[in-house]
Amino acid sequence: MHGEPLGTFIETGPDRATFTYEPSYSGTPLSLSLPLGSTPPEKAAYFYLENLLPENEDGRRRLAHALETPNDTFGLISKIGEDVAGAVVLSPDPHLPERSSEPPLEATEDQIAYWIATLKRDPSTPPPDGIKPRFSLAGQQAKFSLSRVGDSWFWSTAQMPSTHIFKPAFVQHEALHRAEDACLALASEIGVPASDSEIMRFRDQEVFAVRRWDRVGGARIHAEDLLQAYGEPWTDKYGMYADDARRFMANYGLEREYLRQVLFNVAIGNADAHAKNYSLLLAGDQVRLAPLYDAVPIFLYPQYSQNLCISFSGNRYRLSDGITEADWIEWAETTGYDPDLVIDEMRTIFTEVSQRLPGVLEQAGLKPAMVDSAHRYVTHVRGSLPKAQRDQGHPRASR
Numbered sequence: 001m002h003g004e005p006l007g008t009f010i011e012t013g014p015d016r017a018t019f020t021y022e023p024s025y026s027g028t029p030l031s032l033s034l035p036l037g038s039t040p041p042e043k044a045a046y047f048y049l050e051n052l053l054p055e056n057e058d059g060r061r062r063l064a065h066a067l068e069t070p071n072d073t074f075g076l077i078s079k080i081g082e083d084v085a086g087a088v089v090l091s092p093d094p095h096l097p098e099r100s101s102e103p104p105l106e107a108t109e110d111q112i113a114y115w116i117a118t119l120k121r122d123p124s125t126p127p128p129d130g131i132k133p134r135f136s137l138a139g140q141q142a143k144f145s146l147s148r149v150g151d152s153w154f155w156s157t158a159q160m161p162s163t164h165i166f167k168p169a170f171v172q173h174e175a176l177h178r179a180e181d182a183c184l185a186l187a188s189e190i191g192v193p194a195s196d197s198e199i200m201r202f203r204d205q206e207v208f209a210v211r212r213w214d215r216v217g218g219a220r221i222h223a224e225d226l227l228q229a230y231g232e233p234w235t236d237k238y239g240m241y242a243d244d245a246r247r248f249m250a251n252y253g254l255e256r257e258y259l260r261q262v263l264f265n266v267a268i269g270n271a272d273a274h275a276k277n278y279s280l281l282l283a284g285d286q287v288r289l290a291p292l293y294d295a296v297p298i299f300l301y302p303q304y305s306q307n308l309c310i311s312f313s314g315n316r317y318r319l320s321d322g323i324t325e326a327d328w329i330e331w332a333e334t335t336g337y338d339p340d341l342v343i344d345e346m347r348t349i350f351t352e353v354s355q356r357l358p359g360v361l362e363q364a365g366l367k368p369a370m371v372d373s374a375h376r377y378v379t380h381v382r383g384s385l386p387k388a389q390r391d392q393g394h395p396r397a398s399r
Helices: 042-050 057-067 073-080 109-121 176-189 226-230 242-250 255-267 325-335 339-363 368-383 387-392
Strands: 007-013 016-021 144-149 152-154 164-167 197-202 205-211 223-225 279-283 286-289
Touching: 007 042, 016 042, 042 073, 042 226, 057 073, 109 144, 109 197, 109 205, 176 197, 176 205, 176 339, 223 226, 226 242, 226 279, 242 255, 242 325, 255 286, 255 339, 325 339, 339 368
Parallel strands: none
Antiparallel strands: 007 016, 144 152, 144 164, 164 205, 197 205, 223 279, 279 286
């Protein structure tokens, strides 16, 4: 981490590993689940690594084949651990970070356009021929990362961390890239800190590109997602309850910031806002909530579950089921939030989203049918608001 030896992972069995800090290390911990000066559970160490890898099993298998490495966590990390989330560089090379720097390998516009086009058709497609990636990006959706230097793009390495993540929209997910870009911009405009993104073109290929918030001025900033911080596997990403998350965030004074991200995801119909879609920035003993990311209005894609990741009365519902202020008050009491805080933030965010979401999607270039779907959806967003606020659109109507 930051050029300093941090520690060593050793595989001890199926789904198990140990992690030991270097005796001289006293900086930022690798993970909140792997604190300095303690012996963490073997599974927490293993799950930290597993949570860095893509989730698509076919994609992992094909990637392992292309990289000529075993298709398991240690095999993959040994090849693609040099550019991962946060500030760490993971490698079996005992000479890191002292080894000689490699010459940067430029990613040509043709290579980038080719990989965008192929990932749109087949999200499991391995990198272009001749490219051995050193990066790993978690999640189910196909994506890749590059490092931008001036007007040129380079394949990332331990010495050259990536600066941007590219997410080609699968052909069955019409306009998803534009919808996500528009929602992140909307979040920022209404006061929910969000990732800086844009739509880029390489040759004839359009792609969603997000600037990494765990990279600043060419340097890595340490970060981890909520499951890594908990020491849990990615398979539990839908199993984290809001009361557990609130208590965890309260340890660092982050419960209000986390609440605002949760409410925004609910307001835009992001039913897939699971635990890996919330991350923390770590610096020494300081913990901050990372900006919002993966803000996708899932209601535009009815082929996927519309059940919200947060639950009401112990059940997961759609916003269209008629979630009212009374439900939000009960949710607040169940999770340990101040009900007045939840209602105040809910009214503010829901009012803004209900008024602006269809317009920002239209401005982003979505087809009229999708914009019409957004107009219908925001009627459910307004349904959580008191009648006076629904009619007047005032963000702080009295209770």
